[in-house]
Amino acid sequence: MKGMVFTEFLEMVEDQFGWEIAEDIVEESNLPSGGAYTAVGTYDYQEMVAMVVTLSKKTEVAIPDLLKAYGKHLFGRFNSLYGNFFEGVDGTFQFLSTIDQYIHVEVRKLYPEAELPKFEYEHPNDHTLIMIYSSKRPFADFAEGLLIGCIDHFGESVTIEREDLNAADGTEAKFTLVKVTESIAAD
Ligand code: HEM
Numbered sequence: 001m002k003g004m005v006f007t008e009f010l011e012m013v014e015d016q017f018g019w020e021i022a023e024d025i026v027e028e029s030n031l032p033s034g035g036a037y038t039a040v041g042t043y044d045y046q047e048m049v050a051m052v053v054t055l056s057k058k059t060e061v062a063i064p065d066l067l068k069a070y071g072k073h074l075f076g077r078f079n080s081l082y083g084n085f086f087e088g089v090d091g092t093f094q095f096l097s098t099i100d101q102y103i104h105v106e107v108r109k110l111y112p113e114a115e116l117p118k119f120e121y122e123h124p125n126d127h128t129l130i131m132i133y134s135s136k137r138p139f140a141d142f143a144e145g146l147l148i149g150c151i152d153h154f155g156e157s158v159t160i161e162r163e164d165l166n167a168a169d170g171t172e173a174k175f176t177l178v179k180v181t182e183s184i185a186a187d
Pocket residue numbers: 001002005078079082085096099103104107113114115116117135136137139140142143144146147150
């Protein structure tokens with residue numbers, strides 16, 4: 001995974017749990033890279049898994065909750081770092097529909113070694129978007145956090161329902177996003 005995914009993770013840990021914890025998890029996770037991440041480097045995604053496991057043990061926050069919190073945090077950073085992807089986009093569904101065929105395609109041009117998931121989309125009606133996540137990496141929780149971050153960013157009322165696919169190992173999940181409109185809420 002790209003170094004920025006690691007540097008942003010450690011910044012979130014420092015903000016939320018303090019620098020001592022951030023230092024401890026780097027020291028205690030037996031990281032092949034030693035944990036000296038640079039934004040331009042590329043590192044084994046297993047190092048992220050190792051740090052999340054250590055952080056969970058230390059903080060007693062469950063691993064899925066940590067990955068979701070991280071996804072949510074990172075979405076906010078994407079907004080500052082890659083503002084051009086947000087130009088002219090005025091809603092959650094519009095934005096999310098561009099990830100697979102546009103945003104991640106552009107990311108791959110910038111970083112040919114990036115490890116990106118695949119999304120398939122279904123749009124059964126105006127208020128429902130289905131996204132099927134699949135990856136070689138077990139980051140469905142991280143994806144869910146990014147989705148939550150996106151919904152928060154656009155300030156819309158959208159519910160997420162998740163169904164784990166492929167033996168629920170985190171590499172495949174179906175997310176059904178539903179816009180809560182007033183008429184539905186009143187039902
Ligand atoms: C401006 C918006 C976005 C940008 C610039 C962006 C860019 C990136 C980058 C740079 C990576 C790391 C690649 C690597 O480590 O080698 C990544 C991974 C990932 N992205 Fe995006 N992304 C964006 C939005 C999203 C959103 C909204 C989702 C929602 C689900 C998403 C899902 C993921 C996931 C789950 C990964 C982890 C890799 C994996 O699961 O296999 N991304 N993205």
